[in-house]
Amino acid sequence: MKKLLIFTVMLLAFGNSKAQKVFSVDYENQADVKIYVVKYENQADLKVFKVKYENQAGDNDGKWFFTEYANQSKKKVFFVDYENQADLKIFFVDYENQAGWNTASKKWLLY
Numbered sequence: 001m002k003k004l005l006i007f008t009v010m011l012l013a014f015g016n017s018k019a020q021k022v023f024s025v026d027y028e029n030q031a032d033v034k035i036y037v038v039k040y041e042n043q044a045d046l047k048v049f050k051v052k053y054e055n056q057a058g059d060n061d062g063k064w065f066f067t068e069y070a071n072q073s074k075k076k077v078f079f080v081d082y083e084n085q086a087d088l089k090i091f092f093v094d095y096e097n098q099a100g101w102n103t104a105s106k107k108w109l110l111y
Helices: 002-017 104-110
Strands: 021-024 033-037 046-050 063-066 075-079 088-092
Touching (some): 088 104
Parallel strands (some): 021 063, 021 075
8 A cells, every 4th residue: 555655745745847838928038938829730840739627737737727827837847939039839729639749859849
């Protein structure tokens, strides 16, 4: 029973460490990643679906939960006005099953 409890705690801690909980900062210098929202899905590095609840956040698969406070997030993001300023280009999708990476080489930005 003790081993099961330890395993469960470790599993929960590991699962939360990679969740895509993000916080949108007000200034570029506060951000871990600079993001540009593109107009078309095929222009994006990542297709993002905004989930309603924190426990629905994905494991670097495009399912994002926007936190209320910066210290609750895994990554702090800043939305830039121009594509050439961005580290990552995203497109917001309407359905959860559409979320995912188009450009896998940029996955490291959100780990």
